[in-house]
Amino acid sequence: MNKAKALLLIADGVGDRPIKALGGKTPLEAAVKPNLDKLASESECGIMDPIAAGIRAGSDTSHLALLGYDPYKYYTGRGPFEAAGIGMDVRKGDIAFRCNFSTVDENMVITDRRAGRITSGTDQLAAAVNGMKIDGVEVIFKESVAHRGALILRAAGLSAAITDTDPHHEGFGVLTSEAIDPADAASAKTAKAINEFVHQSYKILKNHPVNKDRIAQGLNPANIILPRGGGIGPNIESFESEHGLKAACVAETGLINGVARYVGMDITVVPGATGGLDSNLMNMAKAIIEQLQTHDFILCNVKGADLGGHDNNPQAKIDTIMKLDEMVGYLMANVPAKTYIALTADHSTPCELLDHSGDPVPIVIWGDDVRVDKCERFDERSVTAGGLGRIRGIDVVNILTQLMNTQEKFGA
Template sequence: MKVMLVILDGMGDRPSGALRGGTPLEAANTPNMDYLAENGINGIMDPIAPGIRAGSDTAHLSLLGYNPYEVYTGRGPFEAAGENIELKPGDIAFRCNFSTVDETMNVIDRRAGRIRESTHKLAEVLNGMEIEGTRIIFKESVEHRAVLVLRGEGLSPRITDADPHRLGPINEVRALEKGAEKTAHIVNTFVRKSYEVLKKHPVNIERRKKGLPPANIVLPRGAGMVPHLKSIGEKYGITAGAIAGVSIVKGVCRLVGMEILEVEGAKGSAESDFAAKVRAGIKYLDSGDMVLINIKAPDLFGHDGDPAGKRAIIEKIDEAMKPLKEILDDAIVAITADHSTPCNVMDHSGDPVPLLIAGSGVRTDSVSDFGERSAPKGGLCRVRGNDLLNILLQLAGLSEKFGA
């Protein structure tokens, strides 16, 4: 059998007064997920460990069988991998903003007027530089965002951000431990060079003419070292693909050796074509052993504190889940979340997430609907995200026996 793992990003929530005391998932009409819950086994899952507020990156690592405490030093590498940059273990990667500074290096717009166009032209002139023997890889991402990778000897991710995260003077990057001074110096040099090169770039001359803030500096943040990772294929002996709209999830999946499946209409937003993602996932299972589908939208409504919107998008997602009912003879289907993003917290919380697993042969329980408060009554009780893949692979008959 195959494994279909659907991760509804940030779906877990808390009871909401606006939804008569229900969570968005509980309040939503979700006949397809309820069918899977009723015909499957249910429980709650701590993506990393009870009470730990997981990020999407650390949670996906954990759900894919990696220990984020061992392999995660920052968001940068996963963001960069999500932008198709070929990374090597030991590379230091950063998220960056194109920002606007005045002549005294005061940030006056952290997002350079949310510049959308021609950032690839700006990136071009920065990419490929070398600073004191360290190679600079730089690539634009969506809107005002970009990624920076440093490749060379003696680099460390233990440095502060250049981005001040507010208006005012840019941060001088500092080493957070002995041995990180070189990296801090290189990043400071890169930031200065980005200003020198970008302030007179034709794209910015054009922006000034139009009265738009120039994207005249690059401010890196979130340094992380690309970890040595045994691929998911080596670890579990499977071929695995991933479908995700957002680059950080793509990046995690790419770095663990999953094939990234590009799906038309997968946007990482509420407008994403959920049904197309599910169709593409099912199709991938013709050849692959396992597919992960990440649907970002619930997380966005959680961050926005919009329970009614979250309920509505969950109902829309549920419609897209309908074809999963037809593959239960051939695949173990799991639906869960990477973390909770309660609308009343407007950020990730450490609450466990509901988990359902359905498919031929799976033990069932008396739970008949998919929800935060029905799930813990189910047969899975409470599990950890790090155990999920082992649970799914053994149900699919895809794992090895340990012992005799």
């Protein structure tokens, strides 16, 4: 007998509100999407609050919930998730920060928080500061896109309860990080290390060849690194040890791969999966089918619809939905026997809001023996009549594992 498998397919930000230009329809209601509607008509349907009713979820917090991890417990700040998102190995107890390469003058006053929006050479600058030790604290630094990077401080007895060195405005001097509770030794130790790191970054970077070149070209040098948003690496069990399921992630963005890496999922690199509107979703579909040969659980995130929302571009959203429709048609025809598919979103990104909202999102669950209901369309309003009613993101993995029959019974 085949082992049951599951695919959790997230159409990032696909939920929306009625749009005047679409005659009061949402993009999901306006799009022609025969396969998504077929999926819904063969599914148990409902609406889902990624975190809780009315809560505006980020993609990171929502994906944590959708993978069964309470984000109020496990989301310890942007720092650790940004670091994981660019492939850094964030461990329990690490303190991780988002960072900017910035420009300071000789008085340590910030003249450009983004160092002329530097686009190249940050890998060399990162290499110059990475690996140092400060009073026994290990420093791990990696560049990200443009002027961004991430920093990990690793040692026993650190704490994220410290103030930022980044004043968040130009024309101000670099701040001295302090322990929020001066009596807390872990915070004091971390603040001291961060202050020393910032000081050292200036000392090392100000005369770095990359910056000498920039100055020669009339560009602002990336002569200091300013960390902010520190958070502690959470004590998190892997998805496999929680559920006994070997899991892989097929996603386009560092943020989602970062969450997946956090919970020990295998990461898949898909050619042409750009995270943009031009992304090759059929290549992602093929990667899913391939990963289902060796994994029990696949998380897939398709980014495009969210971009349409952030740009108030309903047509871009509709276009992504139609590409997703082709992808889902292929998946329904090609997943192994006994595979369950849950199709949903991580949050709504209403076009007219240009950002994530707290509106619930549609969810459909498809596969053997589900209690198929009367819903025939995959959109925000059609699924409200479905058998699932209104559930939460954190319920989704439990609903899938009970269908897969891999969940332990609680009690006798």
